[in-house]
Amino acid sequence: MKPILLHEDRLFPADKTTRDIARNLYQSVRSLPIISPHGHTDPRWFAYNESFGNATELLILPDHYVFRMLYSQGISLESLGIPRWDGGESEADPRKIWALFAKHYHLFPGTPSRMWLDTVFKDVFGMTDMLCKDNAMEYYEHITNELAKPEYRPRALMDRFNIEVIATTEGALDPLTHHGVLKGSGWEKRVITSFRPDDVVDASRPDFEANVLKLAEMTGENTTDWQGYLQALRIRREVFRSHGATATDHGHPTAATADLTEVECKALFSRCLSGQSSAQEQELFRAQMLTELAGMSVEDGMVMQIHPGAFRNHNANLFTKFGRDKGADIPMQTEYVNALKPMLDKYGSDPRLNVILFTLDETVYARELAPLAGHYPSLKLGPAWWFHDSPEGMLRFRHQVTETAGFYNTVGFNDDTRAFLSIPARHDVARRIDCRFLANLVVEHRISEDEAAELAVDLSYNLAKKAYKLEK
Amino acid sequence: MKPILLHEDRLFPADKTTRDIARNLYQSVRSLPIISPHGHTDPRWFAYNESFGNATELLILPDHYVFRMLYSQGISLESLGIPRWDGGESEADPRKIWALFAKHYHLFPGTPSRMWLDTVFKDVFGMTDMLCKDNAMEYYEHITNELAKPEYRPRALMDRFNIEVIATTEGALDPLTHHGVLKGSGWEKRVITSFRPDDVVDASRPDFEANVLKLAEMTGENTTDWQGYLQALRIRREVFRSHGATATDHGHPTAATADLTEVECKALFSRCLSGQSSAQEQELFRAQMLTELAGMSVEDGMVMQIHPGAFRNHNANLFTKFGRDKGADIPMQTEYVNALKPMLDKYGSDPRLNVILFTLDETVYARELAPLAGHYPSLKLGPAWWFHDSPEGMLRFRHQVTETAGFYNTVGFNDDTRAFLSIPARHDVARRIDCRFLANLVVEHRISEDEAAELAVDLSYNLAKKAYKLEK
Amino acid sequence: MKPILLHEDRLFPADKTTRDIARNLYQSVRSLPIISPHGHTDPRWFAYNESFGNATELLILPDHYVFRMLYSQGISLESLGIPRWDGGESEADPRKIWALFAKHYHLFPGTPSRMWLDTVFKDVFGMTDMLCKDNAMEYYEHITNELAKPEYRPRALMDRFNIEVIATTEGALDPLTHHGVLKGSGWEKRVITSFRPDDVVDASRPDFEANVLKLAEMTGENTTDWQGYLQALRIRREVFRSHGATATDHGHPTAATADLTEVECKALFSRCLSGQSSAQEQELFRAQMLTELAGMSVEDGMVMQIHPGAFRNHNANLFTKFGRDKGADIPMQTEYVNALKPMLDKYGSDPRLNVILFTLDETVYARELAPLAGHYPSLKLGPAWWFHDSPEGMLRFRHQVTETAGFYNTVGFNDDTRAFLSIPARHDVARRIDCRFLANLVVEHRISEDEAAELAVDLSYNLAKKAYKLEK
CATH class of the missing domain: 1.10.2020.10 (uronate isomerase, domain 2, chain A)
Structure with a gap:
């Protein structure tokens, strides 16, 4: 039998000088508390601690x-x-x-x-x-x-893992029962929700109409009316905020945004509710809704996460037999520069807007995302995501993003996982790779070791807390 | 005069520790026999040994x-x-x-x-x-x-180069005369053909109709009838298999596949045979034919190689004066996720299908190909191809593919060359680069040296043999 | 307070052997004169030396x-x-x-x-x-x-910085007053202009018609007539050449070229002059004009620089308040293979044509640009541009371009800046990174140290001089 590797110096680069610097940087951040501002753990675990x-x-x-x-x-x-x-x-x-x-x-x-x-x-x-x-x-x-x-048990592991705060992700219609149970337990600041309204925004879903009706039930608004529907979303956001949410999450196929007139919005919304909408109309509706949701973020201060670019459930046979989320989501090419312009023209210069952009298409790091985030005050870049949440993926992200966006237009690490036990391992990989990247800059005399030490703490802890408004 | 370099340690990385590991790994694979499952050498050489x-x-x-x-x-x-x-x-x-x-x-x-x-x-x-x-x-x-x-002479060089098996590539209408000569010589298992039907599948070629008629002559089928045409292809595949072929090869401009009804297929085929087809119809026909050929692979077990993405004969002046294949083929952006879906929906879950995907567009390695091959049992990834058959190209391939697809969804090296004498040099570069990549993983404590040693042999020899069904 | 870093070995790689080689190479090129063949300094500075x-x-x-x-x-x-x-x-x-x-x-x-x-x-x-x-x-x-x-003062700094020649960039309608002042001063060979006709070629600009009329005034040609307009451009090119220009520059949104009949050209030009043209017509006109301008380059020998791919003034609010060039230009995906074909079919094989291609979209380096430049005698590759004029950007350029295009289809460094004082720093970064890249090839035994030394001088000095025809 072979031993598990897990060497103390894993993921540090071969060069001895660089490795020594990376190791030193890592020593100063390895035990920092974990901020997990975006993930998919089950709130039930923390609520009932079974x-x-x-x-x-x-x-x-x-x-x-x-x-x-x-x-x-x-x-x-x-x-x-x-x-x-x-x-x-x-x-x-x-x-x-x-x-x-x-x-x-x-x-x-x-x-x-x-x-x-x-x-x-x-x-x-x-x-x-x-x-x-x-x-x-x-x-x-x-x-x-x-x-x-x-x-x-979940809460003991939260302590052992030194997780300061973890955000789960719930759909707009989720009753937030488990987060409700946490209230008053002392855990409600440590386990918070995030607002993911795809189910009531994406008219391509077979359950879209039903979901919009449920939204009416939950909010008392007339959600078949455009303004009532928007108002209902505002009400749900308020409820989510009262369960700790500081952020929203939007997993659209593309990054498209739109800025239609109210008359156009009403007509498009009706069409989508009718169940007769075309794929183009559904895409336009999602695009318009990103802009509407940005407007709500301006109002209520919630941080907006945009996660586009996955072809969901690509394997038709598997989908028929096993349903969603079975490892058959495949990334697609994703465009941001034209896609985001309508939303940015409307809200991109408002200091109250905070958008975090993610991608599955690494070709946009240097070409589109870093130039956008290095310019717009409302835009920051989420970490390497999903298939790119990996040592090579993280290195490519830093190498391709830093020169144009710097470090302070990025937001630290997200584990984005439902695999609770792997959370420390994932943050550890991110911290090692960031220290490696910084050590490389030091050895090449591009930054000083002092600067690297400050940056290491920012990338491991401070930036996530600040970007997700978790500083209380 | 300067000496030829060709240092023993060429292509190994600068870092001494890594270089030592790379050198050790390479020692264990440098003399392994060469498997050359995809190339363009002339079968005449091996048949007549002049x-x-x-x-x-x-x-x-x-x-x-x-x-x-x-x-x-x-x-x-x-x-x-x-x-x-x-x-x-x-x-x-x-x-x-x-x-x-x-x-x-x-x-x-x-x-x-x-x-x-x-x-x-x-x-x-x-x-x-x-x-x-x-x-x-x-x-x-x-x-x-x-x-x-x-x-x-060719056969002496085959022995000197330690080439265990080499596949040539012939068009569907090739009489396979030279492979026929090899039969019974003891060389017929070492020099095999591959089936490349582009000439009878690509209706944009000026000789398409003539080729389809030749196909009739060679098979006795009525190839102006859709089913007769398909049957004729099956017959040619059978002939190629009797000349050692285990694989087919498809060099379409894009990776598009389609799944039309039989009625649509018949109409489209007629249209293409009429010489009146539009570029769109020709593209759709190629797309449909990839799916048909996948179906035939399911039946007869031939491994299907898809090589899309070249703009052939880009230089119009050169083409007029010198014809095809004069170094003026230029890669284009190539999409796989939507393109392959019709074929994958029909055959992608069939355990009998084996498709090897190649690309000239490196942007799809991490974004599309690794996620596809890391999911579908029918898909594997061919090595870095053509302009990317180079040290940097191979390194980019491994760096961008491995984390999502692992090593076992790749198929070893292809030399893809008509330059027979360069075959050992090309495999040597691939082995050096793979050992370098593995050595790097070892030094970063991501895999053990034992694992690297096993992987080095698999990448240099076993995977190609297995993926191309050359294990007899 | 922290010291400024600026270590002697900055930007050299960590590995000691490689660093030593890089340092040696750099010593032989660090003091070479600066050739600055493309930039945006103000000719006024050099004319009046205030x-x-x-x-x-x-x-x-x-x-x-x-x-x-x-x-x-x-x-x-x-x-x-x-x-x-x-x-x-x-x-x-x-x-x-x-x-x-x-x-x-x-x-x-x-x-x-x-x-x-x-x-x-x-x-x-x-x-x-x-x-x-x-x-x-x-x-x-x-x-x-x-x-x-x-x-x-500007001229003293030109000497201190060892700038042998610097090219500024002026629009087609620029009276070249400041370059005129330089004539006879002994500086006219050292400070030259370049011809950038976007203002009279891009019909999407609100001032297009007015600019075409100004072109008439300046040249005495009837510029509302297609042939008169072309003749006027030829006249302006001649004037620019008499002010030292050896090159033209074209900053179109895309790399599209076209080859219309004269009848089509006339109709399109009229339409564009009418102020009623659509975005598609404007794009087609720019495309046609690139081909026309290539034809003029064949006639008069000016080197043609194509700089496509920027979405200009992306931030609408900022544009309204502050106007152009305020850091809100964002790169877009850019295609070259189909885009350039009409121009290349017409002039690409003419030995008198010299085109230098730039990109903001790094995905085309290995896929499109290196294969194009590694084939067409008329095409060479400009250095990593704008957001990619950076250590990582330059390294990616060399790593992705060299294997297919070699070194001699590239043209050395451009600083492309209006920040005059930073010119030595920018060339220094480029020289360091090129020496680093070459040192790496030496250590991996891919080129000899002798070859690297020759290449270092070519990349730092000779190639720019030759490609921009600055050898007098």
Whole structure:
């Protein structure tokens, strides 16, 4: 059996001088509290603080990074226990699933999943041998046993992981029950929600009309009327803010924005509600709504996150059998310069607007995003996202963005994950890579070691807190 | 005169620790047999085993990498002896051509051609001084004399180069005469063909109709009938398989696929045969045919290679005078996510489908290709291709692909060349660069040295054999 | 207070062996004269040789790299003293503006501006502490006092900076008064103009018709007639050549070219002159004009620079208040392969044509530009431009371009600046980065140290002189 690597100096560059500087910088930030301002953990965990289930349930079933790789090598999702949407059968024995995963752990070298998983196995559960088919059951039993202990409950892990604040993401229609339970517990400042209104804004969804009607029920507004609909969104934002939210999130296929007249908005909204809208009309409506939501951010101060560029559920067969979010989302080319102009013309110079831009299309880092963020006071750049939330991805982000946008038009790290146990590992990778990048600038005499030390703390902690308005 | 460089440590990185690891890894793979599953050598060479001609004929005239660079610096193709299509005159004296090339050898530093040529000059012909105008004739005479010796005949070089298997590429209408000659010689498993049906699938070609009629003659099918045409393709695939083919190759301008109804297919096919089809109809027909050919791959198990993205024969003047393939093919932006969806929806989840994707547009590595190959079991990624078959190109490929697709969704190296003598040099560059990339992962503690050693062998030998079904 | 860094070894790579080679190469080129064949300095400076004003006027107000970064962090252009176009008020006290800039100098680490500014502060003015709020006034007074001395006048600085020749850029309607003054002064070969006809070629400008009429006045041609208009352009080119111009410059939104019939040209030109043209017609007219201008270059030998891809004045609010060129130009995706074909089909094989291509879209370096320049004798590649005129940007350019285009299809460095004092700093960065890139090739045994030494001189000096026909 091979040992888990997880070397103290992992991800630092080969050159000794640079590595020494990177290591020093990292020492000063490795133990800083974690700010997790954008993610997908389940608020239920923190509200009720119950034990997690078994190793398979916690570490494989929700991790589409893991099962997309296994699936790409011919392992069926059924055999991995992913539940069939259409009623077909899936493997139910978590031990069998874990064994299958362990047998194929050799597929992961060079991927961020391997480093995250090894970190969880070693740092959270104390394993020392690398997972393989021979120790699969030992791993399974050990992890599953540990999970039953009080020190592995969600709130204990929040403390152990030194997570100062974590934001979950809820749809506009979410009753926020679990965040409600947190109120008064002392945890309500540490576990906050974010407002993601895609379900009531994206008219291409089959449930759009139904969602707009639910919005009426929840707010008492007439949401079939354009102004009533906007007012209902304002009311929901207010409710989210009262559950800690400081940010909104928008996962549109493109970054398109629009600035229509009120008459045009009304007609377009009616058309979308009629269920007869074309794909173009739906795109225009999403575009108009980004501008409307920017206007609401100007009013209420919520930070607006724009996450465009994914072709969702690309694999038609898989979608039919298993539904959404099964590792089949594929990035597409994404344009920002023309797309954002209508919104920026309307609100981009308002000092109250704060927009954080993300991309899955790295070609825009140097060409579009850094020049935009290096100019507009309302724009900042989110970290390397999703497939690019990886050592190479983060390095490319810094190398391509820094010269034009500087550091202070970026916002620190987001883990963006539902894999709660991997959060420290993900922030650790980001901190290591940022220290590496800074060390390189020091060695090339582009910044001083003092400057690097300040920047390391800003990138690891301060910028996220400031950009997401988490300084209280 | 300067010496040829060709240092033992060439292409390894500067850092001593990393270089040592890269060198060790390389020692274990440098002598592995060469698998050359995709290329453009002439099967005639291996069938008849005759001597190659002179240095100019073998090393300059067929190498469009070489003459495109010379042409870009104002040297006419006529003076390089490239035959005029239109009957104009070209230089006929191979010595004069060689002298002209030698005089401009200083244009090549930093290009892969320079490393390939130097390797051929030194390792194949034993030269030690770098080519220049002063030693041009010495080079010419020495190489030309050597080529006359038995140990420079094609089959002797196959052994000397340790090429286990080489695939040539033939059009659907090729009679495969030379591969036929190889049958029973003991070489038929070592020199195999590949099926490239562009000439009978691409209705934008002026000879499309004539080609479809030839296809009828060769197969006895009524190829003006849609089903007869498809059946004829199946018959040709069968013939190619009987000449060793395990793979097909498709060099369309884009990656577009389509999934039309049979009625639509028939109408479109008729339209294309009529010679009246528009560019859009031709594109749609190519798109539909990729899906049809994927269906045939599902039936007969042939591996499907998709090579899109070249604007062929961009230089109109050159094309008029010299015809195709004169170094004037220029890459274009290429989209895969939407383009491949019709084919993937129909066949992408079938475990019998094996598609290898190539690109000339590096922007899709991290954005589209790695996410697609890291998900679909039917998709794997071909190596850095053509202009990117170079040290920097290969490094960019690994850096941008590995984190999302891993190593096992890639297929090792293709030399893709008609320059037979450069094949060992090209595989050597690929092995060095892969070892370098792996050494870097080791030094950064992302994989262990043991893992790197296994991966080095897989990338140099096993993956190509497996992906192209050459394991017998 | 922190010292200004400006280490002797800045921008060289960490690895000691590579750094030593880079340093050696750099020693042989650091003092070579500066060739500045494309820029935006004011010819008035060199014509009248008057003192520059104060520190703020010279170093902040004209530098949109500086104020775009400050603006992006919420500092208003008014407070930076940028004059309002619409008559609004702006800060008038240069000391207050300087203090504001100094207070925010911590925003610049990692940007090229920081290195350029530090070099100016230290090498030109002898400062040793880094600018900060505490030494702001000391800086201001010292620089402003120095500027009053004779040795800081423009011509003295030309000598001190060792600028052999500098090209300014003037519009087609510019009377070239200041260049006229230089005639006979002995400076007319050292300060030359370039011909930029965008104002009389771009029909989307509100002043297009008026400009075409002015062109008539200046040339005596009937410029409302297509042939008269072309003739007028030829006449202006002639005048520019008599003021030293060897090159033209074309800053179109795209690289589109066209090759219409004369009848179509006449109709399109009339339409554009009518003020009723659509955006498509304006684009087609610009496209046709690039081809016409290429034809004129074939006639008169002027080198043609194509600089496409900027979305000009993206920020509508800023434009309304402050006008053009306020740091709000944002790059867009730019296509070259199809765009240039009409021009290349017409003139691309003519040995008299010399076109230098630039881009703001790095994705085309390896995909389009290097393959085009590595084939067409008429095409060469300009250096990394604008946002990419930076250490990382230059490295990406060399890494992505060299393998396919070699070094001799590139043209050395352009500073492209109106910030006269930063010119040595900018060329110094380019020389350091080129030496670094070459040193890396040496260490990886891809080129010899001798070859690198020759290439370093070519990249720093010879190529620019040759490509811009400045060898007299």
